[in-house]
Amino acid sequence: MILLAPMEGLLDFSLRDVLTRVGGIDRCVSEFIRVTDRVLPDRVFTRVMPELLSGSLTPAGVPVRAQLLGSDPAVLADNAAALARLHPAGIDLNFGCPAKTVNRHRGGAVLLDEPELVHAIVVAVRRAVPAAMPVSAKMRLGNQDDSRMLECAHAIASAGADELVVHGRTKLQGYRPPAYWEQIALIREAVTIPVIANGEIWTVDDALRCREVSGCHALMLGRGIVADPGLALAIRSPQQPSVEWPTVLPLLAVYWRCIARHVEPRHRAGRLKQWLNLMRRRFAGAQALYDTVRAINDSVAVEQLLSATAAAPAHHFHQASSPPISVSEMTW
Template identity: 45%
Template sequence: MVIRVSSPDIQTKISFPRILLAPMQGLIDAPMRDLLTRIGGFDICVTEFIRITHTVHGKSMWLKYMPELAQNNQTQAGTAVAVQLLGSHAENMALNALKVVKLGANHIDLNFGCPAPTVNQHQGGAVLLQYPEKIEQIVATVRQSLPAEIKLSAKMRLGYEHKNLALECAYAIEQGGAGEVTVHARTKTEGYRPPAHWEWTGRIREALSIPVIANGDVFTLADYHQIREISGCTDVMLGRGAVQCPDLARQIAATNRGINLPALTWTEILPWIEDFFNGCCQLSNSHVNYPVARLKQWLGMLRLHYAEAGELFIQLRKITTIADIQKELSLLTSENGISV
């Protein structure tokens, strides 16, 4: 993020570290991106991956995963959105990248980190970390297909089962022509089990000439400062930590500017919960159970930070209809004297 400070005699350009929102499948979808970026602090967010196989997706598919295409590649808050592709067929990846660019996208991100078994079985995501030459081919093919002004980045883990190819894979991404790479500091087999190996992210940063973004296990302000110190990276991507603590990015951004912001209280979070549920309900292509399932999923994660979220989860656990959920949320906000 860049801020220009003007005076009659001088204009100073001040750069702050960027905070990115991770592309977590089934968790950080369009309604969650919208909510978290309106709470504030994020500079860029990335869509859930769009799987690329043998076809070129039509406009409806791209808009399903990235409705922000219709909003100049921005969330409602004005935060930039990149579209993420996952696949192993270089030419089809390139064709689909070009297709979504023609629809208005200006930033393509490539997924070499997804640990899901179903994805890996079809030669997508983290399984490709066993084949650095394949990674370079995919990145290079996509890069060569795109106009020069279109940004290309990638996300990777430290390896599939082992870390022995981590530097080689990162170098392949750079050599292929990506402008930056995000490193989730674990292997596929390590999943999300702690710890994240931030020192390995530092090794990759030292080996490459393109920017490296640190990712993995940032749940608090202290984690943020520690990942930057250990990795040496300027920019950090938040995933589960941002879902569990929705104002974490806002607190980080304020701290980077020398401001201490108090964390949002449960009473302050409540209207955002109702707002999120209503946003899920507004998705015209969503299944009728989708808003209910997504709300309960989020409450299950929020309770790691707010005990009251666990109580609300229990209260709503057996409710299955949208109307009944809306009634309970409206009643709860009213009891707390909140105007939504």
């Protein structure tokens, strides 16, 4: 199983749509929905996760779980119950976000210093939603260190979670390599629920080593698949030719059309640059295009530049759960 990670500010429903159409992804998780002291209206849930309006599926038919972030078990439970009425593919709980703003407000990875509270949150949410609705969680190895990682994993599993994603670094370690996959192996051995490995999976070789070291067959891909949209397909079929830049290039125009529908003009160029910046790791063509658009902030100028990609040949992308879809068939 290969999951698509949430990435706040980048991997939203627009990029989920594009990447799941490329193929190889079994399930996605939305960006976090911040819960504080009240039940959120449906429009907040659907703004972060518009797939809720389409059966909790991306246009390619890939299910999406809604992720909640907060620290009050009762309020999280009430929001989970409200969210459940919109029929998400599941509820995911965030115990891994390393952002300082989030942590200052007692959310994300800082909660890993309080395993009892983590347990209470999962218990409350599990009780609040239908028994058939999956409840999963994502955690890091800890906040400042990994001394309580097994305690936190046990807290999540014993509270009734169906699944646990582990990012192989502490909050203090941020995103600095390496990811400590061997620590994920200790968690996997300590709990009875399925454990999914996450962190520093940029290539097929990384995926194979992560599986070997962590003992987890299931993986969650984040920056690696944003940098290489064909990574999930390549992991599934290493013998197949990898997706190259002429295939990826038309996706940029598709992505631009999507963000143009919900992102303010002054922010659109920045979103495109974020994606290109990561793809520079994998594609020389992305580096060249990034160098061209780097100084351009006017959305009209960027759109004119991307319009040149419209003449690129349409390549077909295979999705395990649906028939092949070509770029020309993508609708928004």
